[in-house]
Amino acid sequence: MKIELNRINNAFHFEGINEDGLSVAIDANKEIGGEGKGIRPMQMVLMGLAACASIDVILILNKQKQTIENYKVTATAERATEPPKDFKKIDLHFFLKGDIKESFFERAIDLAINKYCSVAQSLDKKIKINTSFEIIK
Amino acid sequence: MKIELNRINNAFHFEGINEDGLSVAIDANKEIGGEGKGIRPMQMVLMGLAACASIDVILILNKQKQTIENYKVTATAERATEPPKDFKKIDLHFFLKGDIKESFFERAIDLAINKYCSVAQSLDKKIKINTSFEIIK
Numbered sequence A, B: 001m002k003i004e005l006n007r008i009n010n011a012f013h014f015e016g017i018n019e020d021g022l023s024v025a026i027d028a029n030k031e032i033g034g035e036g037k038g039i040r041p042m043q044m045v046l047m048g049l050a051a052c053a054s055i056d057v058i059l060i061l062n063k064q065k066q067t068i069e070n071y072k073v074t075a076t077a078e079r080a081t082e083p084p085k086d087f088k089k090i091d092l093h094f095f096l097k098g099d100i101k102e103s104f105f106e107r108a109i110d111l112a113i114n115k116y117c118s119v120a121q122s123l124d125k126k127i128k129i130n131t132s133f134e135i136i137k
Helices: A041-063 A102-116 B041-063 B102-116
Strands: A002-007 A014-017 A023-026 A067-079 A087-099 A128-136 B002-007 B014-017 B023-026 B067-079 B087-099 B128-136
Touching: A002 B041, A014 B041, A023 A041, A023 B041, A041 A067, A041 A087, A041 A102, A041 B002, A041 B014, A041 B023, A041 B041, A087 A102, A102 A128, B023 B041, B041 B067, B041 B087, B041 B102, B087 B102, B102 B128
Parallel strands: A087 A128, B087 B128
Antiparallel strands: A002 A014, A002 B067, A014 A023, A067 A087, A067 B002, B002 B014, B014 B023, B067 B087
């Protein structure tokens, strides 16, 4: 797996490019000179975690023939107040609309976070990841 | 810090949205049903790492009055072959064009990766991060 990152301006606006040529605008926190022109690096990681877990949750629920009409996740992170301001705690809230058995959803989230999700398993083990969920039938 | 992730289609196309309303298209690996409509989750993390380290490197070099004309990073990752396919090794290659002292660049990269970069310090300590660099005057 290989990505490229190019600096776009004289501040902290970057463009990340993957192997398929797809790009994403990345920028620094405004407090240190960013201009709000892109996703911040730690937000990239948080989105990567939410997406990775979601892919595994959906794969598992699909295998169990559960019908997903609508799907959303929010990720809220607490970071250290001092540099390097690393993640301390991440709360993932999974929202699903569909004909889903609650126990299946709960188990799928658990398997995703604790077993299958590549991003979760690449994060520092000291980061506490909490999960919660709601289903609308 | 909070992000939201919405599912866009019935496969694995997601939209990640940050607190400023900026969004990024995310998609799964094609082998498991992705359609190449977005950045893959582990690529998001890799780009986050490259950008985070770059912000710190540039901040440090700016303080030292080094002139950066052009800046690029490539990140190459080795992942486990079996699920959860977590990162095992990441090689970051920093490329700079400008009037830069080699020792300053080397030290800035070291400080970024090993001390200041939030993403690097949030990754599993077992992941080996190697760095290399080149300067074009």
